[in-house]
Amino acid sequence: MAQVAAGGGHTFALSLSGVVYGWGRNNARQLGLSHANTREQVFKPYAVAALTTIGVVYISCGDEHTAVLTQDGSVFTFGDDSAGQLGHRSSTQMPGPQKVEWLDGPVSHLACGSYHTLVYMSAHGQVISFGRGPQRHTENGTGEQAQNFDISSLVSANDLSGVQVKMVFAGTYVNFVSTLQSQDLEHAGGISPADTLQKISRLDRTLIDKWMAVTVGTDEFQEAKREIAVIFSSPACLSASFLKPSSALEANCIGVDLQKARDVFDELTKKEWIVNQINYNLLANLIPGLPLRSPHREALSIFLLLPECSVMCKEQNLEPFVMRLAQAINSMSDRSSDILEKCWMSLSASFLDAVVQMFKKVVVSQLTFYVSSYYRGTKPLLEVLEKLYWANRKANYTLQLSNFYIDEISGTFILPTDVERWRLWQAAANSCHEDDVPVIFCRFPFVFNLVSKTQVFHFDSIFMQEGAKAAAQFILKQNELLRTSQLPELPVFPLQVKRSNLVEDTLRKLSLVEDSVLKKQLLVQFEGELRGLDAGGVTLEFFLYLFEEMVNPQYGMFVYCDPASPMWFPTSPSVEKKKYFLFGILCGLSLFNRIIAFIPFPLAIFKKLLDKKPSLEDLKELSPVVGKSLQAVLDYEYDDIEENLQIHYCVSWNNIEVDLIPDGSSIAVNNKNKKDFVNKYVDYIFNKSVEVIYEEFKRGFYKVLDREILRFFQPQELMEVAIGNANYDWNKFEKCFSQEVTGSL
Incomplete structure (x- = not known):
């Protein structure tokens, strides 16, 4: 705090950075508050919004009015004006702090008496007052009102010539002016009331x-x-x-x-x-x-x-x-x-x-x-x-999300124990609270890196099927695999396919397998080729060729707004609905088996899979032209939006004209409904237009992956483990490369 000021029944405090706090009686709006019920008493310090940006340096309180001085020498007053103590010279009283406009020059000091206000302007050497004294009670009990007075007629500019005023004080019946002694004048400079106040201890x-x-x-x-x-x-x-x-x-x-x-x-x-x-x-x-x-x-x-x-x-x-x-x-x-x-x-x-x-x-x-x-x-x-x-x-x-990862966690081997405890808690959720379960991964998944999170897919699948012991053995085998590059002896899902008819043969065989088989480690073999210890190379090759063909525009499953845009579901698909279900299974399998695949989906699909709403920013990724056009509608500030833009509640998407609301083609977009229009536009593209085939894709995706485990991912993370991350840090690469070259030389 820089200052505290007290009035008849209200108090103000000024912070060092210029924030003004008021509390106490507010019957005459002497607190300067602008919110509802402003005449009620305020029992705790309340920041006065109207005073936060004007640069207050000093406050004075009268009986039921308040005056503040700003850095530029302006005076703002508020509260009771029954005696003219606010100095606004108008019969119409405005609520909240108002500037005293008629003062001729910057004010150096001010003070509030009970029913009057004093200001001192050092440029003129003059003290000015406005307001009146209180009523005096005579012997017969009648009230006698004091005359309005102007101190400038009592203390003239000539009287203050060559005198440096230090402070002004106003009481109920009397006013004081304190001055600096002659020996202090050369050091006084532009002294202000704030300069005379004792300050809090600070580092300097x-x-x-x-x-x-x-x-x-x-x-x-x-x-x-x-x-x-x-x-x-x-x-x-x-x-x-x-x-x-x-x-x-x-x-x-x-x-x-x-x-x-x-x-x-x-x-x-x-x-x-x-x-x-x-x-x-x-x-x-x-x-x-x-x-x-x-x-x-x-x-x-x-x-x-x-x-x-x-x-x-x-x-x-x-x-x-x-x-x-x-x-x-x-x-x-x-x-x-x-x-x-x-x-x-x-x-x-x-x-x-x-x-x-x-x-x-x-x-x-x-x-x-x-x-x-x-x-x-x-x-x-x-x-x-x-x-x-x-x-x-x-x-x-x-x-970035990776800033929160704690890589050392994976070295403590707590992951299997955590997931086991979490699953056991789920099975007995009525007997204990989640906060009482001593787990880190399932309570704070954001600190685990993507390697650990994807490892949980396998661990949880084995745990649910064969128990905790088998799952723990799997983790050990996986760690050993990283050191020896050998395939672990674990439950696998063998899939034998033909290279010559890869897509259709794969889809046919996937439609015949049981759901439980999908949650095992995929082991791909091409018919007529010898099986070798390739550490997953054949599986990687399988997904590479499979997705390359299925996401091709000529295959007909997906549409592209332009060649550089991500793919999206068509409003009128040219392939049977079942293929989207099987494509969802394939996407789940690639993620479950930790294969980074070429599936050029936008971030919006991973938001939807995690039950989060796509936004206008996602539409800008999918279709930059449409996204920027809708942003321009939101940014349009003029009143002629209907005449100038001539937009209605209908869209043209994927060669189809659709009304966003009943009779939308006849309802114009204006400044009042433009946000609603944009929201409905985004909702149509990402949800309503593709609802049927997206639900099939989603159903297939969750045939492989556990929904509860997936909720530990954020959309960006899920996208990264599924299709990779192209945001390369080239500066870091250049630095590391230079160090390697220097070391080799």
Whole structure:
């Protein structure tokens, strides 16, 4: 806080970054609030939205009115105006803060009396007042109203000539002006009311230089320790040290300068005694005092600063510091947690990743102790990572999903145990809560990489068919396979096909197999060819040729908006419906057997398989022309949309004209219904137009893959394991290639 001001029955507080909070009586709208029921009392500090962007530097409160001073010298008033104390010179009172327009020049100071307001303009050397004094009660009990007065007639410009006013004060019956002595004038400069207020302790360049230069054991050293204790024991002091000025605040949650914090913390850790002092005060005072139920962004900015404190991220400090921070975050109220999530969503990739990696490091340090009884120690860390994961998703993936993977997990061999416990919990769901089941994969699947996730397909299939022991043996065999390149002796699905008639022969034989056979490891053999130990090469070749023919436009199963676009289902298929069911089985088999295949589906198909709605962004991928046209409709801001664009509730797709709603061809699209039009357009292309054949494809796909296991994937991940990822990091490739060449030379 920078200032607190009290009125007759209301209170204001001003934060260092310029946010204004008000509470108390509001019968005359003296709090400046714009929401409903504004005349009701407010019992907790409430951020006044109307004052957040005008740069408030000082506040004064009268009996039932309020005045604020801004950085540019403007005055805004609000509340009771029965005596003209708001200075608006109008009989019509507007709700909320209004600027006093008639003041001739920037105001330097202001003060509110009970029923009047004083302002001082240093450029004119003049104090001006508006309003009146209170009613005086005479001996006979009648009220006598004081005359309106203008202090400029009592204290003229000539009287203040050469005098530097320090502050102005207004009471009920009397006003004061304090001035600076002559010896202080040369240092006064442009002094403002904010400059005269006592400030909260903060880190600044002077303090940092002083600490870095101090000699251990001296009086200055003891003083520096006290200063460090004050700042690093208080979330408010530490946050205040890195607050952005109100003029630099953007339309997001980040009110602190994280880069500055990162640089300062790195500098301070160069002195061991400073590190020790920071360690003690963070752990003993600051973390236990974190604000867990504050609805205000500034208070919660401390949660953004702590991950930048390099002291916390030192190896010896990771567990105690980060574990307690995780417990604090998980103890936050729902409202505070939502605000913190929005703050995380606003972080750039560099700062968000710093938070993620900090919690990941501590999880890794705990993995060696992973047993049923220790799960509760790891759980708080994973829960915070889960919150970060969802914030990242809502921010449209500031970080890639792989940033959350903890590769070390696969080395602990906990995966079979996790899935077994999860399946047993499913079988006895009525007897225990899911949170009580000590699992990591099924509770926090986002930390597992794609290799581990696809391995679960096989493990779960064997577990469901033959039990946990066989499944565990399978995992061991799979790991051995990676080392010896030999096929495991496991239940297989042998499929013998003809090269000469590959597609039709495959579809015919798939239509005859039992469902249980599909969930075994596929072993392909071409008729007339010797079977060899090819480590899956024949199976890979099988899917390569099979899909190459089936996704070809000439085969007739799928349509392409243009040669570079992904494929999609036709509205009027030219092949029998059953083929889409069998194609779904083939896609499931390729994924189950960890074959990355050429199936040029868009991301939308993987969203649909996971019961997530495709969006306009997905349509832009499928048909850039249509997608951009619909975006242009949404972006059109003028009122002549009907006359200029002439769009109706009908679409032309796959050579078919369709009304999106009854009689849609006669209903024009306008600014009121354009969002509804775009939503219905997207829904038609991805859902209604292909409903029958997509359901057949989906039914075949889930003949092979377990729906419950698949829910552990995100659409992007499912797409990557099914058809690969073409987002190559060429800079990383070039760096690694250069290192290899240099090493070989």
